[in-house]
Amino acid sequence: MATEFGNTWRIKIGDGEAPEEFELIGGEGSFEWNRQSKEIDTASKDDGSYAPVGFGRQTITIPVNGKLRLPDAGLERVDAVAKTHPHEVMAQITKGAIVKYQGLVAIGNFSTAFPDDEACTFRFDMKAAAVPIIDDLGATT
Template identity: 45%
Template sequence: MATEQGRETRIFVKTGENATVKIGGETTFSYKRNTPSIDTADKDGGSGSFGQATINISTSGNVKLPDAGLSALEAASKATPPHIEIEIKKGEVTRFAGMVAVGNFSADFPLGTATWSAEMVNAAVPTTDNLTATA
């Protein structure tokens, strides 16, 4: 069993009816599931649970134009609502799929390599949510 390499897992965005394309130049992404705690205690004793999960995905990379995936992500960040369907895949294995809202889209154009970054949050319950899926 080999260790997981981040370069093997990529983000794809939906650009058409059934078309998805990977975001070119992607260098990194992070995935965080946040679930708020809920106090369900009464006067007789303490107890708790957790509420509905929010999934946060942050991604960044080097600008490589033309790039249909990056263009779709940027367009979604300007839309109202800023929603787009994405997939996170390792090879042919889909690890995450669902509608996300795109926020905090930014790009930097210094003297060297131009870079971009974006933050996403699930806009609906994912259709696939299994980051440890393997072929």
């Protein structure tokens, strides 16, 4: 097993056409692929001093950030979606040619920063807006 390096994992944004074409987000610095599950209390009086729990449905959140490099078709699509309603677009997480995640995501919290004498940056959040078409961290093809 080899250690994974983040520079081979990228985010792509769909164009909304059929067939869907995906564009890389230029200047991408990093992203996270987070799953948050609702905790379900399954405790009863039968459990004594223990409070067993389970997990229910999950949300998928993908915060993205990077350095602003314009023109950038992928980031410009994100910006456009963030300004429209609904704020949804198809997105992919890829490692080279392998699609690890693909699904409809909602885009929110889009922001840019323009510090003096430093690189301009962007950040936004994607959340799964529907059940993903592909959700396979270990995909190899």
